Amino acid sequence: MIINYIFKYLVMILMVLFFSSCGKKANQQLAQSYYKMSLLELNDFSNQNSYRKSLEYINKALVQHEKAEYLALKATLLLKLNYKDEGLNFFDKALLANPTSQVKADILNNKACLLAQIAMKENDIKKLDQAIDIWFSLQNDKNYLTPEVAFVNSGKAYFYKKDYQKVKELLLAALKLSPGYLDAHYYLAYDAFILKDFSLATKEIQTVLYLEPNHEGAKELLKFLQN
Secondary structure, rough: OOHHHHHHHHHHHHHHHHHHHHHOOOHHHHHHHHHHHHOOOOOOOHHHHHHHHHHHHHHHHHOOOOOOOHHHHHHHHHHHHHOHHHHHHHHHHHHHHOOHHHHHHHHHHHHHHHHHHHHHHHHHHHHHHHHHHHHHHHOOOOOOOOHHHHHHHHHHHHHHHOOOOHHHHHHHHHHHHHHOOOOHHHHHHHHHHHHOHHHHHHHHHHHHHHHHOOOOOHHHHHHHHHH
């Protein structure tokens, strides 16, 4: 009786172990390899075919491991391929996939950038305001390592909305955090030119050309200022 009992107990344990390990385990190393292959398809010369190939690889990575970074990359690729609603949904999935605080901040910034691109292409002010709200949250997020970028990006959004005083305020805030931020100086020069603050515009253009003497946009703006 005791032997039968022990035998039945062991069989039960073996069945539990079998069924708990019978499913496909996540292969994180393989997923990482597919993720890297997906990234390799992306460069300054990427086109629709590159995005599709990259999407194939990231889908394979997600079969192995649903990691926040992989979901966010898929979101970006879907938006590049003009699957806007699906892409935005995958950003939300990425944010729910327990990313680290820094990864979450980066995902939010990427989502905001793509929202703004869609908004400007379609003149969708609601989406642009959603992007601005995200950037405002990142400006004071200690986990976002480049808050000056959030100030500049929100400044660009307000430039689209033609709120030039707000643009000036945001770009000055960016430069307070990062005095050598080239793009912030350049956009501030352009904004000051529109506001007819030619003294500030000239000062900012001179700073841009000091930091990057061959900056073509700055050279063109300087010609207007000198006429």
